Amino acid sequence: MKPENILTRTNLRVIALPLGSIIFILFFDFFGGRFLYGEISALRAQVALAKQIESSLAQKLQILQDFNQSAFISDKVLVAIPxxxxxxxxxxxxxxxxxxxxxxxxxxxxxxxxxxxxxxxxxxxxxxxxxxxxxxxxxxxxxxxxxxxxxxxxxxxxxxxxxxxxxxxxxxxPTQLPSLTDPLAEFSDEEKILIAKLTALESAAALTLSPQPPALRKNPFGI
Incomplete structure (x- = not known):
């Protein structure tokens, strides 16, 4: 009976070593996989946010370019509502x-x-x-x-x-600017009509003083 017990323990040791390795690998794969999945998900979220910011900046850049081309409209509105x-x-x-x-x-x-x-x-x-x-x-x-x-x-x-x-x-x-990630809403038809009315108002002419030639001074000595 003793040789059989020794053989059984030996077999168990032989089996336990690779079995423990397999369990360790499975344990590592499970938690390591979850960690990697979390990292990949976070990376995807960062990429999506970056694309959103890029799209918002591109939109605002286009609006600024259009605004720069028609800056006189802004000037007229500021004159109407100073x-x-x-x-x-x-x-x-x-x-x-x-x-x-x-x-x-x-x-x-x-x-x-x-x-x-x-x-x-x-x-x-x-x-x-x-x-x-x-x-x-x-x-x-x-x-x-x-x-x-x-x-x-x-x-x-x-x-x-x-x-x-x-x-x-x-x-x-306004003293506060919107966040970079906030999309800019386009003007409604009513707002466009209002802007058109404001820009059509007659502005006050700027007062300018024309330069005057220097006055001739009399010679105090009579020469």
Whole structure:
């Protein structure tokens, strides 16, 4: 019986060695395979994200190129809706349109700016206008076609003229840029129509001073 027991133990040892190796290999393959699969999945996710960023950047680059080709549109929109109080430019437009339509202007008062949360700021310009009623109606209609953007808030007619309150608007530019991965939405048809109307407004002419020749000075010695 002893030789049989020894043979059995020997056989078990012989079998146990390769069996342990096989189990180790299977164990390594299982966990190693899961690790490699996780690495491959993470790599695929990084590649997909990189492609998404590349596509978004290409889209924004194209938009910037188109914007660069039509920068005058942006300039006109910024004139129509400026960043700061545009009272001086609006006063220039009021005086110009009054002169064109034969309306005499009286006392003019510019109110303080009022900030509205989420809607920019505004200020009221109050002035007296003297002229025929039909002429003043045409004058007020002409103001709606000028930039910076404004609107006739109220009209109080009395005597030979009227007291008009003209409200002007402005708003700061956005201070935060969208993320690189966020796609840019195209303008809707309504937004395109609005932009077209803003760019069609008549801008105030810039005031320029022509250079004057130097004045001749008299010789203090009489020579």
């Amino acid at each position: 960043q700061d109080n545009s009272s001086l430019a609006v006063l220039s437009q009021i005086k110009k349109k009054a002169q064109e339509n034969g309306v005499a202007l009286g006392q003019v008062n510019v109110g303080k700016g009022v900030a509205v949360e989420g809607a920019g700021s505004y200020a009221d310009i109050t002035f007296e206008a003297v002229g025929e009623l039909a002429t003043m109606v045409v004058f007020m209609q002409s103001l709606s076609k000028t930039a910076p953007l404004g609107n006739v808030e109220s009209v109080e007619i009395g005597g030979l003229g009227a007291e008009i309150i003209y409200r002007i608007h402005w708003a700061p530019l």
